[in-house]
Amino acid sequence: MVPMTIPSVALNNGVLIPQLGFGTYKLPPTETKDLVLRAFEAGYRHVDTAQMYRNEREVGQAVAASGLPRSEVFVTTKLNNAFHAHDDALAAFDRSLEELGLDVVDLFLIHWPLPAVGLYPQAWAALEEIYASGRARAIGVSNFQPAHLERILETGSVVPAVNQIEVHPYLRQDEVRAFNTTHGIVTEAWSPLGRGTVLADPVIAVIASRHGVTPAQVVLRWHLQRGDVVFPKSATPARIAENADLFGFALDDGDLAAIDALHRDERTGSHPDTENRTGR
Ligand SMILES: NC(=O)c1ccc[n+]([C@@H]2O[C@H](COP(=O)([O-])OP(=O)(O)OC[C@H]3O[C@@H](n4cnc5c(N)ncnc54)[C@H](OP(=O)(O)O)[C@@H]3O)[C@@H](O)[C@H]2O)c1
Numbered sequence: 001m002v003p004m005t006i007p008s009v010a011l012n013n014g015v016l017i018p019q020l021g022f023g024t025y026k027l028p029p030t031e032t033k034d035l036v037l038r039a040f041e042a043g044y045r046h047v048d049t050a051q052m053y054r055n056e057r058e059v060g061q062a063v064a065a066s067g068l069p070r071s072e073v074f075v076t077t078k079l080n081n082a083f084h085a086h087d088d089a090l091a092a093f094d095r096s097l098e099e100l101g102l103d104v105v106d107l108f109l110i111h112w113p114l115p116a117v118g119l120y121p122q123a124w125a126a127l128e129e130i131y132a133s134g135r136a137r138a139i140g141v142s143n144f145q146p147a148h149l150e151r152i153l154e155t156g157s158v159v160p161a162v163n164q165i166e167v168h169p170y171l172r173q174d175e176v177r178a179f180n181t182t183h184g185i186v187t188e189a190w191s192p193l194g195r196g197t198v199l200a201d202p203v204i205a206v207i208a209s210r211h212g213v214t215p216a217q218v219v220l221r222w223h224l225q226r227g228d229v230v231f232p233k234s235a236t237p238a239r240i241a242e243n244a245d246l247f248g249f250a251l252d253d254g255d256l257a258a259i260d261a262l263h264r265d266e267r268t269g270s271h272p273d274t275e276n277r278t279g280r
Helices: 029-041 056-066 086-100 120-132 146-155 174-182 194-200 202-211 215-226 237-242 253-260
Strands: 008-010 016-018 046-048 074-079 107-110 139-142 162-166 186-190
Touching: 029 056, 029 237, 046 056, 056 074, 056 086, 074 086, 086 120, 107 120, 107 162, 120 139, 120 146, 139 146, 139 186, 146 174, 162 174, 174 186, 194 202, 194 215, 202 215, 202 253, 215 237, 215 253
Parallel strands: 046 074, 074 107, 107 139, 139 162, 162 186
Antiparallel strands: 008 016
């Protein structure tokens, strides 16, 4: 059991988000409830899901079965790409609450901007209404480039609380992270382990061996010390525990600089400027 030392980050409306959460993309559906419960046992109090992951129901079942007070668990979900039109977004959010079995989500995000579709300002207006109704404690975006955020800042009235983007040692995302910081938007780093691709890097292996920890722990610690929110995914119980055991060591400035130097602008997922699929 990990001591309850997971720090929180304050969002721009004062809501606190645990800096470490549990990612649920591609968890096997039949195992999702049990794996989320494992994560709670290991000390996680934040779960990241999405309409697109088709596992909101199982995530909600785990929240209910955990016996944890609702106020101690932070749940994020995201709007499916098919539902950017205003009324579709409102209806999709209602379905999320039903699937999760919750009255309120902690954070609701637009999953992708889909710039060629061009409806994300409408979707944002719907999220603002949901926020005003109190059924989402915070609202934000995911995979938004500065140009997409600029448009929301111009047309909307609520500043997104977070921008969830792909970040790992091979994709530092300096420009988007700086834009987020300038506007008081918290950066959430998705695929924090680069879906495993960064874990065999020899630079990370050397740092891990010096600290007596694993490569995954080094990479997650790098994210935390940069101030980003992370939610590594694992379907392996030992790794779920390993990925939460991050608070007994710290990287020094040399370690952080060596990991920063690994950047090679390499994505594991789609580029937000060209991802426009609505059928997922
Ligand atoms: N907003 C978006 O567009 C977006 C996109 C992608 C992801 N996300 C969110 O971000 C979360 C995390 O990203 P991700 O799932 O893509 O990738 P990730 O967390 O970077 O990596 C997951 C992969 O790493 C392996 N792994 C996990 N812990 C490990 C460890 N300690 N040692 C060795 N291997 C380990 C996992 O294997 P096993 O499972 O086999 O253990 C899995 O193959 C997602 O689950 C989702 O919640 C959001």
